[in-house]
Amino acid sequence: MHELSIVASLFEILEEKAKEKKAKKIVSVKLKVGALSGVVPEFLETAFNIYKEDTIAAESKLEIEEVPLKIECQQCGAEMVKDDFVFICAKCDSRKLKTLAGTELLLEKIEVEV
């Protein structure tokens, strides 16, 4: 349940960006949350809606794109989505894998009113 701490970090970035763009308010916030980010999107949303009151993003809408864990086998080159987090290639059994996506916890974009 560290989602509130993460939302606090998010708002530090939001305040900074709003200032930089001389925004009057933030109307939407888009996050990318990987399946292996260690964060539960529902909790993140709840924390966001509690935290946003009396901030520049008070009326904003949060959009979360959930990103599945995607890996690439370094042996046979196959790309696959892994819902079970097992780091073994489904095609050739290799354990030499590269993570392509699914660990991110990213503020992708915001929409502001200037």
Added chain:
Amino acid sequence: MKKKEVRVLEELLGSNKKIASEIREKLEKKGILTINILGSPGAGKTSLLESIAEKLKPDHKMAVIEGDIETERDAERIRAKGISAWQIITGGACHLEAKMVGKIFPEIPADLDFLFIENVGNLVCPASYDLGENIRCVLLSVPEGDDKPKKYPKAFTTSDCLVITKSDLLEALPFNLKRAQNEALQINPKLEIFTTSALKDSGISELIDYFLSSLHKLRQKNA
């Protein structure tokens, strides 16, 4: 009123990561190996550190940062072994963050060999926070059950080593050691796995050898 889209592409934990990298760099320069210890409440983190302290004390210098929601108890246990310890009381927070370690940084003696950071007892939240460690060590105690690696994947995928603790209970409990090891390796093929009992003083020396060889590598890199 004009609407404008701004692409940001910033990591939410970017500021924690930055502080952690600074801490790691400074400690590495001093030749100190930093180990972040993760595990559930009662997994045996402090007991493991007590055993490590006993064995390291004659030839090596270590210190411990203790993270807890409340009380100074863990730091007191470590100090009772003649080891320097700082207690971070998070006052409710379920994990340590790099900035908390950063506050203690000025007090850390330069002549240490090892700095251990015992995280708040929790197998979920601490996994998201880099503290500037060189080695992340996750504990899994036999009473917790052999099915935990897949249930808490983040803690196991982000760790460098797994320490199965309380192995003296293997005979009494239906914990399948092979299953736990296999599951952990499926999730993270690079994991170094140790099976220990602080009570029976078993497996601790092997774990210490791993820390010592990691320290040696770090100092070779510095030289």
